[in-house]
């Protein structure tokens with residue numbers, strides 16, 4: 324059930340810009356990776372390449388030893404789930420139906436959902452505190468509620484590799500923490516360890532919840548390793564082009580931007 328994802332000498336470009344240059348890295352089961360970096364650094368582009376949705380400029384992405392581009396779509400969908408940065412709802416389907424759509428790779432025979440599919444959908448809604456939303460129309464949800472439904476749908480797909488593009492961007496602090504608690508439990512405490520890779524702009528949440536981080540600087544450089552080493556004040560300051568310091572209180576640490584007095 325575990326998924327083994329690796330990239331070898333991966334290069335990604337956008338027009339004439341190199342976003343990632345010759346990155347080699349393995350992403351192991353049980354690891355929770357945060358992809359961080361400034362706007363336009365290439366986080367979404369990297370997630371799309373890891374998902375097999377776009378072809379890299381050079382190098383390869385392999386899942387379970389097979390190039391992601393060579394997988395049959397239905398097989399790949401059982402091995403990796405992707406939560407895109409935004410969703411567009413054309414119809415007012417119920418929350419339960421939206422979550423059930425992600426069971427598509429598991430349907431057999433005539434394509435009817437089984438009790439197991441329904442159970443998986445309800446379990447995903449339950450774990451994210453969305454049980455009471457099941458019969459609501461998606462168009463009636465707030466932005467944060469819609470994002471949690473998208474996360475429930477991604478979990479419901481029950482793939483051992485989760486790729487999540489800014490899954491917390493519309494959530495308040497309480498729900499950000501709740502979702503990260505659910506995700507880290509999902510990665511580490513099930514008998515089949517899962518790999519989670521998510522992009523995020525909150526470096527402190529990333530330091531607290533991710534086991535590993537991949538910091539893109541927008542110029543092709545990527546630092547990868549244990550989250551607290553990669554998301555250091557020094558490296559984050561360089562990547563984001565603004566001085567940050569790490570402050571400590573008891574067992575807590577936080578990266579904060581240095582106060583700058585505007586020049587008159």
Ligand SMILES: Nc1ncnc2c1ncn2[C@@H]1O[C@H](COP(=O)(O)OP(=O)(O)OP(=O)(O)O)[C@@H](O)[C@H]1O
Nearest residue numbers: 336337338342360361362363364365366367368369
């Ligand atoms: N078709 C294209 N032509 C030119 N540049 C492109 C094209 N597609 C994407 N880009 C550029 O590639 C860069 C990386 O985009 P990407 O969405 O991966 O960044 P990101 O790190 O996810 O950013 P954000 O934090 O703003 O979501 C951006 O500068 C974007 O403008």
